[in-house]
Amino acid sequence: MTHLPQQIEIDGQLYERVGIADFDRDSLHTLPLSVVPIKLPALRRARLVKTVRLDAAVEMFSGAGTGTGSGLLDIGNVEKEFNLPPTPQHPDVALLHKLATLPSFDVYSLRILLREANIPVADESGLKLSPDRIAKLNTYMMTFTRPLVTAIFGGSDSSIASFDDVLGILRNPDVKKVRENLSQIAKTLSLEINDIPKFLEDFADISLSLSYYRQCLDAIMPAIDSFLAATKELKGNFQLKNDQNVMATINTIEKAINNLLANITGRFESFDRSTNDLWQNLSAERFRKVESLIRSYHTSIGGVLCALSVKMDAWQRLFPNPNAGGPMRRSEFVMTEMKQGIEKIKAIKNDAPVGAALR
Secondary structure, eight states, rough: OOOOOEEEEEEEEEEEEEOOOOOHHSSSEEEEEETTTOHHHHHHHEEEEEETTTTTTEEEEEETTTOOOOEEEEEEGGHHTTTTTTOOOHHHHHHHHHTTTTOOOHHHHHHHHHHHTTOOOOGOOOOOOOOHHHHHHHHHHHHHHHHHHHHHTTTTTTTTOOOHHHHHHHHSSOOOHHHHHHHHHHHHHTOGGGGGGHHHHHHHHHHHHHHHHHHHHHHHHHHHHHHHHHHHHHHHHHTTTOOHHHHHHHHHHHHHHHHHHHHHHHHHHHHHHHHHHHHOOOOOOHHHHHHHHHTTTHHHHHHHHHHHHHHHHHHHHOOOTTTSSHHHHHHIIIIIIIIHHHHEEEEEEOOSSSTOOOO
């Protein structure tokens, strides 16, 4: 096990390293503030979360399962809460306002978004999925990694069934066998042997990212189906169907969700086509093109999934089954919470040309 140092350096000063929970590493909508160069001790132990309205708030504590609720602090109230002078603005407050604009807090989006926003990363370990989540993604990863195994080894070695097995052959105590395997991989990919470890590391990361996003989508689909079934019932409700405002809002939300789902599944299908083409004539150059295509969509896919998961989580918490809450309570929640931020979701997009990876 790798032991991390107990302190990290920010602007030349040492700060206590704050442990990062696995939940936060794997989440689409929570950001432990110790990942970035926050200096106020209380804030370093807090996290930024997306609310049901798709705004960002500082969660000072979470009482999940304890009945104590969640201590959310609006970013606009941080100065007052910590007795900070409004001018000049405290660097932590300025940083919070920048972070609040990010569409998703998943690790793959953050790697890109933090760099684009010129926000340094104080703790790189916070931008990796938890070991438990990675283990659970093995099934998803197989669809991406099995063709690599077949392309390199021709499916002749029954001991090589997964990407971990590919890495395992490079740790084989039989030095001669390792050299033979490295030579085979290098020949197939048109790489120098010294370049193989970096290639395999990048290959594992991009396949893991795709697997992560697919699993996130699969996880929220039951809640989306439940929500859309509920809105259908609301539109048929005798008391509500003549309320034009409610009907218009429901139609807008339904259209937005369906369009987003079509968009994101379309992108996954595009990735599948690109990767299928990749295996027809495998090379490192062709992989880099596919890798570039997939990474170009990380922030938009992450943003859409983050927004949908926050909305659906809120709906499921309040209405965990079809009999929870009545039509009036459900329509009220749709009007006051579900519709807020819908325009933000619709605005999340990426203009990179879908399917252009291998052309």
